[in-house]
Amino acid sequence: MPDIVEIHNLRKAYSDGFEALKGVSLNIKKGEILALLGPNGAGKTTLISTVCGITTSTSGSVKVGGHDTLTDYRAARAMIGLVPQEINLEPFEKVISTVRFSRGLFGKPKDDAALEKILRQLSLWDKKDSQIRALSGGMKRRVLIAKALAHEPRVLFLDEPTAGVDVELRRDMWEIVAGLKADGVTIILTTHYIEEAEAIADRIGVIAHGELLLVEDKDKLMARMGKKQLVVQLTKPVDALPDILVSDAVTLSADRTKLIYTYDTRAERTGITKLLSDVATAGLVLSDLETSQSSLEEIFVGLVKEDAA
Amino acid sequence: MNWIAVTSIYKFEMARFFRTMTQSFVSPVLSTSLYFVVFGAAIGSRIQEVEGISYGAFIVPGLIMLSVITQSISNASFGIYFPKFIGTVFELLSAPISFIEIVLGYVGAAATKALFIGVIILITAFFFVDITIVHPFWMVLFLVLTCVSFALFGFILGIWAGNFEQLQLVPLLIITPLVFLGGSFYSISMLPPVWQVISHFNPVVYLISGFRWSFFGAADVPIVTSLFAIAGFTALCLAVIWWIFRTGWRIRQ
The missing domain is CATH 3.30.70 (Alpha-Beta Plaits)
Incomplete structure (x- = not known):
């Protein structure tokens, strides 16, 4: 079975000449949790943004579910959900309407039952009619996840899902991730918390200075170098x-x-x-x-x- | 075409409009009524008929154009600038939709809102003055084309703007003067000859003139010229949007 995400020799240079990605190749297996670990400015977010279509690559290719993200972007992007690092939400919208919008944006027909399932899974159902600005920081993060899941993606990118989040919420987040994995969703998360990668990842990739230094099964990595x-x-x-x-x-x-x-x-x-x-x-x-x-x-x-x- | 996405954007934007109903509905009605009181009743009673039409009725097409142009621009520019500003634009960029669909959704909604306000002003005008629309078909066509073309322009503005100041600056410094000097409240023929010549460089003159012709059958410039002007402006905006789409200018890094 081919890997669900195939990144081949991906390069990204910004107009000021800064090379954020220096030829990254990475295959992600269906159903796994891959943690991308790296210091700030390592290129984690650029890698995710490029796969998701937010930034364009300088060269290289990305395939998601066998679909090229440039030539067959509709099929590729329909499979992807993205939870960004920043809490980017419209403050005056209701939870349910913003989640419904996300689903529609990805071309999925209206399905309130599916959205109810997602909101319940994230303990957001009670808040569905609340305005986003009335929610706590942790709840807002859940809304971001709900939006990313609204079109039932097969691959979910979580960009630093637990940055600046308290311990309890972090544990909740890990449970949510474990639940998604159980549903068969492939998860790629970036983090600079090593304990996070240690706690939930199946494989770990280490990025620094725009290069992928290694990708290995977590247990093997621990055993090899431990x-x-x-x-x-x-x-x-x-x-x-x-x-x-x-x-x-x-x-x-x-x-x-x-x-x-x-x-x-x-x-x-x-x-x-x-x-x-x-x-x-x-x-x-x-x-x-x-x-x-x-x-x-x-x-x-x-x-x-x-x-x- | 991802029509579900287009309608999702459209509905989402329209929902924002109807949520702020007071602002969307009451303010154009109020400001139009004020214009009628000031220009129509107070000043208009001292002005003789313009081109055989009472002054109160004469300013109706100009008033509608004034609001419709301003509203199209502000709705469309705000509609696309706001997601950029608060960061939700990532969702548009990562969705399986093309730029065309994004434009259709935002520009469609902005044009609809402006059209809605234009119609409200027209209805309000009926309460103040007697108007008969000589060419209803052309009136609707001019109105819709104006809404669409200036919404396209507003969309470009919203993509271009790097902050709220820039977003306000273009309408304030360029559009409002052009509209006011475009014959909203007067006929170009009332101006001294020099200003008549200068006015012909103002594209809004052609719009208002054409729109007024559809009401009263009289115009400052030939109707064909007006049609070419609005079609040309629409084409120009579409060309710029096509270029933005090709290059990802100010949207995709």
């Missing part, structure tokens, strides 16, 4: 690492009271047993043990730094 550390707290500081413990994997902390051992959780042998027996052989007394796993955040910071270097 090193674990064992910190051995000693009762007394040592002058230097005992010879028996000297290796690439072991370092001594600055205050010389901790041994830090880095290992790969997926390796056949972690070497912990040997380490601990070596510690005993060297005559060191340990007072505590602690393990930690590097988070996506560290992986991400590492990648972006590498790219900048």
Whole structure:
């Protein structure tokens, strides 16, 4: 089965010469949640805007559901829903009328039952006759999602859905996204919150400076780059690492009271047993043990730094 | 053609118009009544008949044109500028619709609103003066063409405008003087010869003259010239809109 979104060598240069996208190629699988992670100004929004038709690309191609977004834009765009980063809504409109407008704009015939389902799903049904300006920030964001879903898209782009949103609402948003995925909607979201990508994405793409640095299954990415550390707290500081413990994997902390051992959780042998027996052989007394796993955040910071270097 | 989208835009815009009914309906009626009181009754009683028509009746076509032109421009320019201003334009750009459909929806709604106001003013006028419309078919044609062409112009203005000031500036500095000097309240033949010549460079003169001809059968300029003028203006606006569509000027980056 072909991928639902195929982006091939997409470039975007603005008239002032700034290159927002430097040849991005990305395939998105049907039904997955892909998180695009990147610092501000990385090109996340430009990528989404170009796929959705808000900005035009300099070169490259995009296909959605096999339809080219330029030559067959009607079929391509009919499949796409977009939730923008900014809360762009007409303040004096009622919720129901703005959602109905969105559906019509995408050429779908009036279907109040479908809209009711969407509004109920987003806990907006009670507010359907409220003016948008009377809603809270969180509710407005839900209205944006309702508008994006009004024409029953197969692919949903969420541009920083939880930027500036409180923790509770963020969790709600994640639930909404999970619910949409269950309905078979393919979801692409951009975020600079790593915990968000970690919590809900199936795959993660990292963008910086207009380039896609990597795209990988979240679990694989975590496993591949996720090193674990064992910190051995000693009762007394040592002058230097005992010879028996000297290796690439072991370092001594600055205050010389901790041994830090880095290992790969997926390796056949972690070497912990040997380490601990070596510690005993060297005559060191340990007072505590602690393990930690590097988070996506560290992986991400590492990648972006590498790219900048 | 995505007709559902066109009608969605059209209905959405019309809903805004009917929601602000007081502003949409009462203000043209009130201002027209004021014009009749001031120009028709107070000043008009001291002016002899113009081209064989009482002054009160004479100004009716000009008054309608004045409102219709202003309303077409402001409705259409605001209609497309507002989504740009508050950011909802992203939805228009990402929808499976072409620029033609966007224009049809917005310009159609703006022209309808202006036409509606024109008709209200005409009805109001019947309460103040005796009017007979000699060429009703041509009257409707002129009215509709004016609504459409100036709505097209307003749409271009709305696309061009970068802020609210610019949005107001063109109607204020260019359109209002052209309409006032276009013979809304007088016949061009009443002017000194020099000004008569200058007036012929004002495109609005041809519109008002043609429209007045459809009412009274008398005109400042030949009716064919008037028709060419309005057709030419419409064609020019369409050409500019076509160019905007090709280049994405001020809409798509």
